[in-house]
Amino acid sequence: MSDFTTAFAKEYKGFMVAAGLDGQTVAKKLGRSTAYVSERVNGKRALDTEDVDALAMLVGGGWTGRTLMIELARRARAHELEELPENVGGSVHDQLPHFGKIDVAALRQSGVALAADERGGFEEEQEAKQELP
Incomplete structure (x- = not known):
């Protein structure tokens, strides 16, 4: 996995936890297993747009898959810049x-x-x- 993929997964997991969600809740929304979610939020496999769309729908508050994708990418890039x-x-x-x-x-x-x-x-x-x- 690339550094960005790992950073993106970390931001996804952080956003998920901050919203009070766990892997089981996200897995249920996706119609997937908790192992599927775990592999992705721990950077073992790449997240895809369906994963981000599901989190956006669970969080609500005006988030869409697109806006959440942009925000998570921005946060992941910000961490890369801090590590320059x-x-x-x-x-x-x-x-x-x-x-x-x-x-x-x-x-x-x-x-x-x-x-x-x-x-x-x-x-x-x-x-x-x-x-x-």
């Missing part, structure tokens, strides 16, 4: 050449909160909030 080495370069630069080197330590130290903008870059969080409708 102090000075990212090399392999990240190869994958995202427009970023060059990102000095993560300097960003953390300055207290700058970053948000993705429409262009795929970053801007300060306050500017991002001002642009919201």
